[in-house]
Amino acid sequence: QVQLVESGGGLVQAGGSLRLSCVASVPTLNYYMGWFRQAPGNEREFVAAISWSGTNRYYSDSVKGRFTIFRDNAKNTVYLQMNSLEPEDTAVYYCAGIIGKRNYYPPTDFNYWGQGTQVTVSS
Numbered sequence: 343q344v345q346l347v348e349s350g351g352g353l354v355q356a357g358g359s360l361r362l363s364c365v366a367s368v369p370t371l372n373y374y375m376g377w378f379r380q381a382p383g384n385e386r387e388f389v390a391a392i393s394w395s396g397t398n399r400y401y402s403d404s405v406k407g408r409f410t411i412f413r414d415n416a417k418n419t420v421y422l423q424m425n426s427l428e429p430e431d432t433a434v435y436y437c438a439g440i441i442g443k444r445n446y447y448p449p450t451d452f453n454y455w456g457q458g459t460q461v462t463v464s465s
Contacts, residue, residue, distance in 0.1 A: 343367075344366065344367060344368050344373075344439065344454040345366070345367035345456075346364055346365070346366055346367075346437045346438070346439060346454060346455065346456035347364065347365050347367075347437075347456060347457075348362060348363065348364050348435065348436070348437045348456045348457070348458060348459040349362070349363050349364075349365075349459060350362040350363050350459060351435060351459030351460045351461045352460075352461070352462070353462045353463075353464065354427055354461075354462070354463055354464070355463070355464050356427060356428055356429055356463055356464065356465050357426060357427065358427050358463070359423070359424060359425045359426075359427065360424045360427065360461060361421055361422070361423050361424070362377070362421065362422040362424065362435055362437075362459060362461075363419055363420075363421055364377075364419060364420045364421070364422075364437030364456060365417075365418060365419050366418045366419070366420075366439065367418075368418070369415070369418060370394075370413065370415050370418045370419070370420065370439070371394060371415045372394060372441055372442070372443065373394060373439040373440065373441055373442070373454075374391065374392070374393055374394055374439065374440050374441075374442050374443075374444065374446075374447050375391065375392055375411075375413060375420040375437070375438070375439045376388065376389070376390060376391035376392070376411075376437075376438045376439070376449070376452055377389040377390045377391075377411060377420075377422045377435060377436065377437060377438070378435070378436045378438055378449070378452075379431075379433035379434065379435045379436065379461075380433055380434050380436070380458075381432060381433040381434075384433075386436065387402065388402050388449040389401070389402055389405055389409065389422070389435070390402070390405065390409055390410075390411040390422060391411065391446075391447070391449070392411045392412065392413055392420065393443075393444070393445050393446070394415075394442075394443045396412060396413050396415075397445070398445040398446060399411055399412075400446070404430075405424075405431075408424065408425050408426045408427075409422060409423065409424050409425070410422070410423040410425075411423075420437060422435070424461070427461075427463045428463060429463045429464065429465045430463075431461060431463050432461060432462050432463050433460075433461060434458040434459065434460050434461075435458060435459050435460075435461050436455055436456055436457075436458045437455070437456040438452035438454060438455050438456070439452065439453075439454040440452050440453055440454065
């Protein structure tokens with residue numbers, strides 16, 4: 343059973359930064375990883391994803407240019423660096439994974455999920 347544990351959430355003012363971390367219980371070298379978020383009253387939405395090697399990265403339009411996803415397979419950890427945060431970024435952020443070494447998987451393919459970490463951006 344794959345376990346994903348997120349950390350790094352918190353309260354930050356608009357314009358500030360946070361870095362989320364996701365530590366996996368298995369070697370992440372074989373996994374395509376991603377971040378999703380869910381705001382109150384909204385459906386969970388895709389934020390970013392990264393291929394097993396880190397070469398390919400994908401972002402939603404709402405975070406492109408502000409967020410960066412990266413990984414350290416030696417530490418079985420995936421990160422989400424969030425800059426220029428906006429109140430609209432307030433949500434629970436979830437780490438997700440899928441086993442595989444393709445360069446891309448659709449957001450609907452993720453089948454391993456963390457429990458989430460709360461990010462709150464005040465105006």
